[in-house]
């Protein structure tokens with residue numbers, strides 16, 4: 156873990172936020188945080204695995220969880236399944252694409268498993284109904300953590316999961332980040348804005364998983380890591396890697412965010428992308444650095460040998476709290 160922390164620093168990363176650490180690993184994270192200059196924080200969750208419902212705030216370790224407030228992660232869909240809804244016209248593409256992918260036997264990611272197993276047809280279209288909670292259960296879980304002062308991180312890959320999260324958060328107002336949002340539509344993005352939640356997407360998911368959405372034609376109905384859609388709907392996104400699920404290198408991920416080949420209309424501007432990966436990300440977890448490079452702020456800096464958006468540019472130094480590493 157210490158070597159992994161050094162690798163993060165070499166990429167210009169000053170703060171790593173682990174989205175799920177079971178309570179039994181909390182002490183190890185505390186020990187690591189004392190040994191590495193990398194800022195560390197983490198999110199608690201169920202002890203026995205990510206897909207169990209979290210046990211409630213009583214079972215969570217005392218905070219703080221590194222350099223962030225207490226946060227709990229709740230999985231609505233995932234990891235390799237996507238709860239989503241698309242119009243009925245998407246069906247031929249989904250079947251054809253799934254068969255082609257299965258024949259090639261190479262694809263692995265959020266939609267392959269899901270498509271093979273369960274599909275429902277309703278008036279609203281085709282649904283991959285991989286939700287782990289009913290609305291009532293989710294509202295109860297959210298309310299319990301909200302009362303105990305936790306922020307909530309909701310894993311929502313598909314639009315069906317994102318919609319359920321937003322619906323629940325309109326009932327239970329509490330600080331929340333909806334994470335991944337890899338297949339989103341405008342109506343759901345508008346609902347997210349109404350819920351007051353923050354939104355996180357992984358630009359690196361576009362090269363890693365985008366091909367699967369494109370192969371099944373789902374990219375015609377869903378914005379894949381749609382940073383532009385979220386921004387226009389009033390929820391400018393936070394960026395992260397979700398490493399090892401997505402590629403770690405922040406410079407590469409930033410370049411994808413501003414120059415994407417899949418759905419280029421979902422690209423955002425350079426300064427917007429940098430804010431999403433730095434100050435806005437820090438603000439979303441209550442971490443140092445939310446004020447950016449300004450008097451009185453922490454001196455966390457990634458030094459590059461050229462324009463960060465040029466492919467040849469590398470990180471040559473990483474400063475945390477005013478010290479180079």
Ligand SMILES: [Zn+2]
Nearest residue numbers: 174310334335
């Ligand atoms: Zn997640």
